[in-house]
Amino acid sequence: MSGLGDELPREVGALFSDTYTEESRYKFCGRELSIIQHFGANLGVAAPVWDAALSLCNYFEEHKLDFKGKKVIELGAGTGIVGILVSLLGGLVTITDLPHALPQIRKNISVNVALDHIPNVCALSWGIDQVHFPQDYDFVLGADIVYLKETYDHLVQTLLHLCGPRTTILLSSKMRKEHGAMDFFQNILPQYFNVEIVKRNAEGDINIYRVTRFQN
Template identity: 45%
Template sequence: MALVPYVENPLPALSKLHNSSAEFHFANHELRLVQDWKNLGVAAVVWDAAVVMCMYLELGKVELKGKKVIELGAGTGLVGIVAAILGGQVTITDRPPALDLLAANVKANLPADSPGSALVSELSWGDDLERYSPGGYDVILGADIVYLEDTFPLLLQTLEHLASASAAVLLACKIRYERDTNFLGMLAKTFTVEEVHYDRERDIYIYKAQKLHREDL
């Protein structure tokens, strides 16, 4: 997830991003995530896309129990924590500046009796991918990671490397600009892509992608 400089924003709708913490109830657990917009920008606040993703995971339409799961651009770690509580063996990743906050949130919120597990790990898209097993993940999660056009080729490379032949890639995002739709078109060259959920209140879409078989390419 990209880091941006802190800019004080007076809009009431964005005031929650400046709070030092955010509280949620998912998977029968109370979660309290520390936020730090001032120092880390977008990587250190909980965005609506993460909330909608967690709501979708709670529906149980994607099997997580015992599955190898990886979250990209995790930020505060909410999605990865919920995935672990729901039984996933989760690797929660982001760029180096976000890792300390991410690790602290995971440690503070993952219950000791969680059926799943969570490991925090560094991952900058496209870099050192050999550290991660090719095709090693059953579920790949990304909340609000489709917004910087310069990162699209690296994100695609990373998804192609990580996804197993039958992996489910779930992306929660707003469609803000034409470039966001363009990314879905890029993804569709090597993955099937379908809209599986829309949260009208928050204007968040969830797309599910799966690798195309060689004969389909």
């Protein structure tokens, strides 16, 4: 859960005043994952496994999505749990975040992924670095990356670059009213993409959206 810049929402930043490490175990799609989370001010919102990421992993399992041999990029990966799962399912994965989050991602990859299928790990600042990445991904993934209004235009620029005519974008998001998440998905993103809700978790207030380019 991080994209452009290190600023945290004020109420979230207070959660990371203590520094400690926690390891959590998950099981999706018949794969067992061990995810290390380095809580503290350095990583901030990139440290935890957010519920939106778990919802996206559950969505993969429920719909038996086929990632084998598919070219996949994850944005704002945080712990890397989503990209790691997709890699274990046979995807050709690039996992991205800001530079300060990459050591945590690499650590989690080393714990969970065999050497013969290691994902690429790259820094990507939205609105800046996307030009160094291909434009033909099969899937672009993001979990809880819509939470800072000042990054929304940069995120759209990045998605437009990464998304070709056959790309599927899957975005899982906690629908935080105070951060304008609904405005992003209902008003901003539809100016550039087809946007549809494919799953709604009412209890957790989490939506998963399927996003595709307009067809000529």
